[in-house]
Amino acid sequence: MRISAGRLRRTLLAAGVTAAVVFPLSGAARPEIPAPAPAALGHVTARELPAAYEANRANAAEAARMAERYGARERAAGLRAMAAPGRHFLAFDGRGAGRTAEVFGDLADAGRVAVLVPGSDTSLDTYGRLRAGALALHRELGAGTAVVAWLGYETPGTVSPAVLTTGRADGAAPALRSFVADLRGVNARARVSLLCHSYGSVVCASAASGSRPLDVADIALYGSPGTGVDRAADLNTRARIWAGRxxxxxxxxxxxxxxDLFGTTVGFGTDPLSADFGARVFPAGDGGHSDYLRPGSVSLRNLARIVRGDAPEAGHA
Structure with a gap:
């Protein structure tokens, strides 16, 4: 039987991820690049948004100066870009791998708000990919909307033991729940959707498994390895649950x-696209794992339709 080059490549990468659970990568930890503590902002209201944006840009600028003095030129250049006028961060922390919540659009007046929850290998040093996707989605959504690129947790490495357990996701879930509540403090009228890529879908499922219902209209899981729950109905939310691949x-x-592997639960259970899981499956086109927010793609159009509250376009799932 002949195997296509694309399928072979996908299979080898999947095998590498799985093998990393049993044979973790070793190596010396990288020294942490110095950065200031985040600006003390508390719960931000719509009126306080401009001041919050300014404070976070100032924090990014100071982080850039500290990184430059440390000799981390690439990190410093990225931070200087984040500190540029016109960048809008609802939250920013330049320490370690970094935390951000960048806003695209008028968050205070938007009728629809999409929160992008990224997957593995997303950090300040790779943030450009997440930002590009957020910009593409905001352009697709159009006027009267806002998109938030939420890097609110330390993502696991794609080839690492952490990527096949719920540990990072369970640690991130309270922060995501709190962030959704904070959005309501800025704009109580908006229809909020979570768009959850790859390991981010595990984060979203964990956030929607708390004791209080997660107050969002839609949760879209795409490129998902599973969620850690067996069925969409097990999530504590009234949101529509979507899945695409x-x-x-x-x-x-x-x-x-x-x-159970050496005392740790490995893997995330039911395929979100399966009938057993019970999500609404949306067509995601022919793209690969990093293509869901590619301009012009079927997946981008359908994710935008979900955020607007519309039905996805019919077509090949």
Missing amino acids: GADDWIAEVPHTSA
């Missing part, structure tokens, strides 16, 4: 199971 996404090769 591109035809060339290597994540499909990762087994949708969970098992």
